[in-house]
Each structure stands twice: as structure tokens, then as C-alpha cells.
Amino acid sequence: xxVVKGLxxxxxxxxxxxxxxLTVEKGEVVVLLxxxxxxxxxxxxxxxxxxxxxxxxxxxxxxHVDCKSVTKNxxxxxRRNTAMVFQLYNLFKNKTALENVMEGLVTxxxxxxxxxxxxxRKILKKVGLGAKHDAYxxxxxxxxxxxxxxxxxxxxxxxxxxxxxxxxxxxxELVGEVLAVMKKVAKEGLTMIVVTHEIxxxxxxxxxxxxxxxxxxxxxxxxxxxxxxxxEERTRQFLKRILPASDYSI
Amino acid sequence: xxxxxxxxFFVYEIGIAIQYIPVVLLLSIVPxxxxxxxxxxxxxxRLFKVRALAQLFTIVxxxxxxxxxxLQLTILYLTVTLSFDSLAQTLDLNMTSKDISYTLIAVIGLxxxxxxxxxxVIRAALQSVNSGQYEAAYSIGMTSLQMLKRIVIPQALPVxxxxxxxxxxxxxxxxxxxxLISVVEIINGTLFEANGNYKFLEAYLAAAIIYWALCILVExxxxxxxTRVGVYGKGGVV
Ligand SMILES: Nc1ncnc2c1ncn2[C@@H]1O[C@H](COP(=O)(O)OP(=O)(O)O)[C@@H](O)[C@H]1O
Ligand SMILES: [Mg+2]
Numbered sequence: 293x294x295v296v297k298g299l300x301x302x303x304x305x306x307x308x309x310x311x312x313x314l315t316v317e318k319g320e321v322v323v324l325l326x327x328x329x330x331x332x333x334x335x336x337x338x339x340x341x342x343x344x345x346x347x348x349x350x351x352x353x354x355x356h357v358d359c360k361s362v363t364k365n366x367x368x369x370x371r372r373n374t375a376m377v378f379q380l381y382n383l384f385k386n387k388t389a390l391e392n393v394m395e396g397l398v399t400x401x402x403x404x405x406x407x408x409x410x411x412x413r414k415i416l417k418k419v420g421l422g423a424k425h426d427a428y429x430x431x432x433x434x435x436x437x438x439x440x441x442x443x444x445x446x447x448x449x450x451x452x453x454x455x456x457x458x459x460x461x462x463x464x465e466l467v468g469e470v471l472a473v474m475k476k477v478a479k480e481g482l483t484m485i486v487v488t489h490e491i492x493x494x495x496x497x498x499x500x501x502x503x504x505x506x507x508x509x510x511x512x513x514x515x516x517x518x519x520x521x522x523x524e525e526r527t528r529q530f531l532k533r534i535l536p537a538s539d540y541s542i
Numbered sequence: 543x544x545x546x547x548x549x550x551f552f553v554y555e556i557g558i559a560i561q562y563i564p565v566v567l568l569l570s571i572v573p574x575x576x577x578x579x580x581x582x583x584x585x586x587x588r589l590f591k592v593r594a595l596a597q598l599f600t601i602v603x604x605x606x607x608x609x610x611x612x613l614q615l616t617i618l619y620l621t622v623t624l625s626f627d628s629l630a631q632t633l634d635l636n637m638t639s640k641d642i643s644y645t646l647i648a649v650i651g652l653x654x655x656x657x658x659x660x661x662x663v664i665r666a667a668l669q670s671v672n673s674g675q676y677e678a679a680y681s682i683g684m685t686s687l688q689m690l691k692r693i694v695i696p697q698a699l700p701v702x703x704x705x706x707x708x709x710x711x712x713x714x715x716x717x718x719x720x721x722l723i724s725v726v727e728i729i730n731g732t733l734f735e736a737n738g739n740y741k742f743l744e745a746y747l748a749a750a751i752i753y754w755a756l757c758i759l760v761e762x763x764x765x766x767x768x769t770r771v772g773v774y775g776k777g778g779v780v
Pocket of ligand 1: 303308326327328329330331332333334335
């Protein structure tokens with residue numbers, strides 16, 4: 293389970309997150325929506341301390357931290373309980389697909405190489421890349437790279453996987469293969485927090501949809517509630533911009 | 543009597559110059575090693591913005607980069623020799639400035655010079671690694687040290703190697719300046735032979751040929767190393 297309380301983050305004078313509260317139960321898939329610049333990426337990055345929050349409390353699994361007094365060890369602990377899938381994949385360029393997936397097992401977690409390789413091969417197969425073990429990122433398509441990115445996250449067996457617009461850098465014809473993999477792992481009961489504008493994904497998979505604007509949660513509820521019966525005017529305005537008219541009228 | 547080039551003396555001087563190659567290697571390889579070690583430390587301190595130290599090194603690097611190697615070496619030489627006698631006296635050492643090895647002073651001076659340049663080379667190479675690589679490394683739970691060793695340095699190496707190679711060539715040529723502080727290396731060694739017959743052109747040319755050969759050799763080695771690191775897939779060095 294993940295509990296976030298009063299998470300705040302400023303860059304200089306700009307307040308980007310103004311006290312975010314969020315509870316995510318085990319196995320939930322939470323979709324975060326919001327206009328560009330509303331703080332979605334910053335929120336995800338705060339959850340694994342790629343960005344240092346100014347204030348607030350974060351509980352992930354059995355690790356509880358107060359952001360004001362967090363220690364190096366606690367940060368490492370939180371990072372080892374979370375995994376992230378990046379918008380631009382960020383695969384390790386000097387490693388093959390298989391090595392990318394193994395790295396988080398072998399180096400930080402000290403799992404023996406043979407065991408790590410076995411786990412990683414299985415996971416690459418699951419994301420449909422069983423034949424691409426030895427390919428370097430530069431030899432893979434965007435969709436394939438992102439699937440390796442998901443495999444790398446899955447291998448860590450984390451409490452939660454954070455997805456930051458995982459399909460927005462992809463050519464349209466490659467979006468489907470990545471979404472399909474995400475749906476598959478969601479159905480296996482993984483806890484996921486996903487920033488995405490793929491409404492079909494949110495509608496089919498999300499157990500909760502959250503609309504963020506200006507660094508605060510404006511509205512949250514089931515996909516049905518937030519996407520198709522939004523209560524707040526700001527949510528409605530936003531959805532009007534991203535949804536094709538036909539979708540919205542359903 | 544017109545100008546006559548003495549081929550046999552020239553060949554003889556080449557032989558002399560070859561004998562001094564070990565001195566040139568001492569004056570260039572040792573500074574290279576010291577420079578790589580200390581330069582990496584300084585680059586990492588500056589990159590991770592370690593308090594106080596980072597600013598100190600930034601100032602030192604900017605200052606030393608702006609002073610010609612010739613001046614760095616002679617200032618170091620004069621400081622050491624001029625202050626040594628009084629220092630030895632106060633410490634009651636039975637030594638004078640005559641006992642200091644000029645080669646050691648040259649090695650120290652060239653090492654400082656190499657450290658300054660290589661710290662910049664290594665900083666540039668580390669910065670050439672995209673920040674997304676750092677973030678991905680942290681996100682899977684690596685420590686900073688693990689990240690440097692497994693992800694950043696392997697990717698920075700292909701960028702750094704050609705630059706380190708040209709720095710080594712600079713050091714080989716820069717070692718000639720040690721001749722000005724009485725170190726007997728290729729130039730002083732060959733000139734000494736020409737003192738009796740004034741055939742300095744032959745002496746200088748012989749020295750030049752050996753420097754040239756050394757630099758070509760380094761270039762070849764670097765080119766070979768470049769083919770060995772950082773070919774990540776058919777995209778080549780990425
Ligand atoms: N490292 C940073 N330094 C300064 N400002 C930043 C930084 N990261 C994000 N911001 C600012 O914070 C705001 C929120 O950014 P972000 O979280 O990326 O939004 P979103 O992902 O919702 O588009 C933006 O105004 C952005 O310019
Ligand atoms: Mg974003």
C-alpha cells in the first residue's frame with residue numbers, strides 16, 4: 293500500500309506541488325491526468341526521490357519516511373521498493389536488453405547472475421521480446437525499448453511501478469504494443485501509478501482516475517466518474533481538449 | 543664553405559635521441575596517470591557540486607589553465623630551488639638545492655598540468671552522458687558509486703579516450719619544456735652531442751623525428767582503443 297500525505301515541492305519560488313494526499317491500495321491502477329506543467333512528472337519523481345520533496349510523508353510498503361528528515365538509507369530503501377518507466381525509456385545504452393533487465397537485480401540487490409538472468413529472460417518473454425535479448429537499445433524500435441523499460445521495472449518486483457507518459461514519445465502505430473503489455477501486467481495485480489493521456493487505457497484498466505491541476509488534486513474517482521461524469525469545471529474543460537468529441541458523448 | 547647536412551651525425555643523433563625515450567615516457571606517462579587519478583576525483587567533486595571543494599577546484603582549474611606550461615614549470619622550479627636551501631637549513635637537513643632531482647620537479651609540474659586538463663576532459667565526458675541514464679540508475683536502486691562504475695564511466699569512456707590521447711600527445715611534446723630546467727631528456731641529450739661540432743640542425747631534427755614517431759605511436763594506440771570501447775550495437779558509438 294502507498295500513502296502520501298501533504299507532499300509539497302517548489303522549484304525556487306515556483307510551487308509545483310501544493311500538498312498532495314493520495315492512498316493507493318495494493319493492486320490498484322491509478323491514472324493521473326492533468327494539463328502540461330501541472331506537476332504530474334514532479335509528483336512521480338518525488339515518490340522515488342529523483343526529486344527531493346520539501347515536505348510531506350511517504351509510505352511505500354513497509355518504508356515510511358518524513359520528507360523533511362529523510363536519510364540516504366531511507367531514500368535507497370524507497371527506490372528499491374519502487375520502479376519507474378520513463379517517457380524517453382532511458383534504457384542503459386551500454387547494455388543489451390537482457391543486461392538492462394538484469395542490472396537492477398545484480399548490482400543493487402546482489403542477486404546471483406545466473407538467477408538474475410533466468411528471471412530476466414522470463415520477463416523479457418512476457419513483454420514479447422524473447423528474441424531480442426542481445427540487442428542494444430540503439431537496435432530496438434521505440435516500442436521495443438519501452439517494453440524493455442517495463443521489463444526492467446517488472447524484474448525488480450517492486451511495491452509499485454511509476455509510469456510517466458510511457459507512450460507519448462512513441463509513433464502512433466507503436467503505442468498499442470506498449471499499452472497491451474501495461475494492461476497485461478495490470479491484470480496480474482501489480483500496483484501502478486500511470487501518467488497518461490490514453491483515455492482508453494484509463495477507461496479499461498484504471499481503478500482510480502485522478503485529475504491534477506496547478507499542483508493540487510482537483511478531482512478523483514473511478515474512471516467512469518472522472519472521465520464521463522466530471523463534477524469540476526476544470527476537469528470538464530481539460531477533458532474537452534483531450535477527448536475526441538465522439539468519445540466524450542458516449 | 544656552403545651548408546652541409548651531416549647525415550651520419552644525424553643518424554648518430556637519432557641513436558642518442560632513442561636512448562632518451564625512457565626519460566620522455568617518464569615525463570609523460572607518470573603525469574598522465576597522476577592526472578587521470580586526480581583529474582577524475584576533481585571532475586566528480588565538481589560534477590556532484592561537493593561543497594567548498596568544488597568551488598576551490600573550479601578556481602584552481604581556471605587559474606592554471608590560463609598559465610602557459612613553460613611558466614608553470616619554471617615558476618615551480620624557481621620556487622623549489624630558491625626556497626629549498628633556507629628550508630633545509632631550518633630543518634637541519636644535510637642537503638642543498640643541488641641535490642633535488644630536476645626530473646622530479648618536471649614530473650610534478652607536468653602532473654599538475656595534466657591534472658588540470660584531464661579533470662576538464664573527464665568532466666566533459668561524464669557530462670556527455672544523458673541525465674536520463676543517471677535517473678534510470680537511481681530509479682533501480684543503485685548507489686552513486688555503482689552508477690558511476692556500471693553506467694556512467696562505460697558510456698563516458700568512448701568520449702574520453704580520444705581526448706585523453708591528445709592530452710598524452712600534449713604531455714609528450716610538453717616534456718620538451720623540461721629541457722629548460724636542466725632535465726637531460728631528448729633535446730638536451732642530443733644538443734650536448736652537438737656542442738663540439740655545432741651541428742645543431744642535425745641534433746634538433748633527430749629530436750624532432752623521435753617526438754614525431756612517439757606521437758604517431760600514441761595516435762595509433764588511441765585509434766585501436768577507440769575501436770574496442772563503446773560500440774553498442776550497429777549504431778556505433780552512441
Ligand atoms: N528541475 C526543475 N527545475 C525547475 N522547474 C521545474 C523542474 N522540473 C519541473 N519544473 C517545473 O515544474 C512544473 C511542473 O512540471 P512537471 O512536473 O514536469 O509537469 P507535467 O509532468 O505535469 O507536465 C513546470 O512548470 C516545470 O517547468
Ligand atoms: Mg510530464
